[in-house]
Amino acid sequence: MYFNIQRYSTHDGDGIRSILFLKGCSLACSWCQNPESRSAKRSLLFDQRLCVKECNACQKETGAITRSSQDEIVINRTAITEHTLDRLETSCPTQALTVCGEKAYEDDLCDALLRDKPFYIESNGGVTFSGGEPLMQPELVANVAARMHQEGINTAIETCMHAPWKNIEQVLPFVDCWLTDLKHTDPQKFQDWTKGSFARIKSNFQQLAKHGKRIVIRVPVVPGFNDTEKELYEIIDFALSLETCSEIHLLPYHTLGMNKYNLLDMPYHCSDKPLNNPDLLANAQRYAENHPLSAQKLTVTIRG
Numbered sequence: 331m332y333f334n335i336q337r338y339s340t341h342d343g344d345g346i347r348s349i350l351f352l353k354g355c356s357l358a359c360s361w362c363q364n365p366e367s368r369s370a371k372r373s374l375l376f377d378q379r380l381c382v383k384e385c386n387a388c389q390k391e392t393g394a395i396t397r398s399s400q401d402e403i404v405i406n407r408t409a410i411t412e413h414t415l416d417r418l419e420t421s422c423p424t425q426a427l428t429v430c431g432e433k434a435y436e437d438d439l440c441d442a443l444l445r446d447k448p449f450y451i452e453s454n455g456g457v458t459f460s461g462g463e464p465l466m467q468p469e470l471v472a473n474v475a476a477r478m479h480q481e482g483i484n485t486a487i488e489t490c491m492h493a494p495w496k497n498i499e500q501v502l503p504f505v506d507c508w509l510t511d512l513k514h515t516d517p518q519k520f521q522d523w524t525k526g527s528f529a530r531i532k533s534n535f536q537q538l539a540k541h542g543k544r545i546v547i548r549v550p551v552v553p554g555f556n557d558t559e560k561e562l563y564e565i566i567d568f569a570l571s572l573e574t575c576s577e578i579h580l581l582p583y584h585t586l587g588m589n590k591y592n593l594l595d596m597p598y599h600c601s602d603k604p605l606n607n608p609d610l611l612a613n614a615q616r617y618a619e620n621h622p623l624s625a626q627k628l629t630v631t632i633r634g
């Protein structure tokens with residue numbers, strides 16, 4: 331299952347790339363800006379602002395959608411089935427209701443991705459697998475990435491590394507660059523904010539580094555979670571312990587995806603203000619530069 335192919339991206343790996351966004355994630359990060367990607371199944375989004383009062387097209391399709399006495403749409407999400415989603419996919423004339431997620435057919439995906447091959451070759455770019463968590467669909471990633479390699483195209487993956495090692499092993503031969511999240515190094519705090527296991531992630535990082543793959547660590551810097559010097563320095567220390575990691579990207583927290591929680595009827599538990607702490611990020615850069623183990627090995631950049 332996938333939900334988007336974004337073309338001409340320059341932020342998710344080297345050069346010009348196409349990004350294949352896959353559905354499903356094994357973590358539940360409080361700050362996630364793509365909540366529609368969490369479920370491995372299709373998701374229903376509803377934007378009240380686009381709904382037309384005189385319309386009842388969706389209610390004709392299913393009894394799970396009704397109008398309240400205030401004339402607002404009410405969705406009984408527990409009663410929405412796959413069959414209902416099939417019907418709703420094309421019923422709303424204004425796109426107030428949209429269904430996110432499509433079945434992935436490998437040949438179709440490869441055809442779509444290969445369309446921009448000249449741009450990848452010209453710019454030293456390629457194809458990036460993202461999500462959600464692409465390692466939840468290792469067979470699909472391995473097959474599509476292998477096909478890209480046959481065409482001489484570079485491949486990258488954006489991953490939280492929270493997956494069984496066997497899934498990583500399956501895609502390993504076909505993925506050139508690993509754009510990996512490292513959110514925290516304290517197991518309890520990691521568990522509290524993401525519902526995941528840091529022990530699993532740590533072990534995966536250590537095994538991955540032994541395979542000689544290029545690792546770029548990406549750190550979402552989130553208020554109240556890891557926005558202290560101590561926490562960022564511990565992340566940098568961990569990165570320095572990995573032989574094949576030579577880059578860290580610090581990603582200051584933003585709130586651009588917040589409205590999606592309304593569209594999905596999901597609660598949002600993170601700050602409603604973006605991170606505004608340039609000194610912290612600059613100090614983290616200095617810490618890495620001056621680290622005795624660093625010696626031109628690790629660069630830390632701040633990304634938007």
Ligand code: SF4
Pocket residue numbers: 380381382385386387388389403421422423424425426427
């Ligand atoms: S089909 Fe779309 S516009 Fe019509 S009532 Fe439903 S959500 Fe509103």
